[in-house]
Amino acid sequence: MKLFFKAHQIPVVDGYRVQTDAEIQAAFVKLGFPLIAKPDNGVGASDTHKIVDKESLDNxxxxxxxxxxxxxESFIHGNIVTFDGLTDQDGKVVFYSSMSYSEPALETLEGHHEMYFYEDRKVAPDLRKYGLKAVKAFExxxxxxxxxxxxxADGTLxxxxxxxxxxxxxxxxLMNYGHEINLFEAYAQIVTQNHFTQEIKNNYYSTYFSRFNGHEYAHSLEDIQTNMVNILKKFSISQMLFPMLWEISA
Structure with a gap:
């Protein structure tokens, strides 16, 4: 992936594929501490390691x-933002949006933290630029x-x-609720007809949040559900959001 990113002028952190002890040591010499090591076919933060000194490298x-x-690859401090979307049979992006995460998954797992992410109403110009470039680069x-x-922190992507x-x-x-669309229906229409006819709206943020299993909390899930619904009613927020909030809290 990094080769494609670099070839299309999309900023990327340096990294190397390694398998043997010699390759790991050679990558360390080029990159230095701190490092992240993750399986080349990994998902999320599974079997991912943060390497900060010689002891953790040897381990x-x-x-x-x-x-x-x-x-x-080199470890950098930053938050995850995404460019999500759907393309038609010709590679045209017919829908795109962005989510922001509270922190990278590795930090959530290591620290036993709560996590949240949300669907934004707008996509930052630089994120849109590089996202569309990537869609074209990877066809x-x-x-x-x-x-x-x-x-x-300085805004660099x-x-x-x-x-x-x-x-x-x-x-x-979150995308469906936030933009008032049905993406699976839209995908089926693209596969069968190569058309995208849904109207995309940007009236809402939508949020996923969770609590860490095993922690003791002051408020029960039932308390949170009741309080959230009452808050939304107070501010006259659309009833269409209630089922999503109930699903997430449960």
Whole structure:
């Protein structure tokens, strides 16, 4: 992926595919600390390691899944923002949007944190620019797309990865509620007719949030559900959002 990003002038962090001890050491010499190592065929933060010193490097070398190829890249501090969308049979982006995450999945898992992410009403100009470039570079046709970027504190964007699939979990629901559309219906129409006829609106933010399993909390899920519904009623927010909020809280 990084080769395609670089070839199309999309900012990306340097990294190398490694499998042997010698390749890991060579990548470390080029990149230095801190590093991230993750399986070349990984999903999310599964089997992902943050390497900050010689001890953690030696521990990774000794305890990794031998025979598995990993990708090692420089660790950067930033939040995940996405460019999500749907393309028609000709590769035209007929719908796009963006989600922002509270923190990278690895930090959520390591710290046993709560997490949230939300569907934004607008897509930042630089994110739209690089997202559309990536769609063209990877020739994504007749597919959903989920492209992840790191947004640094100074606003700089770095491409992380391209996924030619829908965003996971409740993400499609967030897009549907936030933009008042039906993306699966739209996808079926593209596959059968190569048309996109739905009207895209940007009236709402929609949010997913969760609590860490095993933590003790002051308020029950029932309390949160009741309070959220009462708050929405107070501000006269559309009833269409209630089922989503109930689903997420449950």
């Amino acid at each position: 990774f070398i000794a305890n990794r899944h031998h025979g598995t190829a990993y990708f090692m 994504i046709k007749e597919r959903f797309l989920h492209i992840e970027f790191f947004r640094l 770095y491409a992380l990865e391209v996924n030619c699939r829908p965003a996971g979990g409740s993400s499609i629901d």
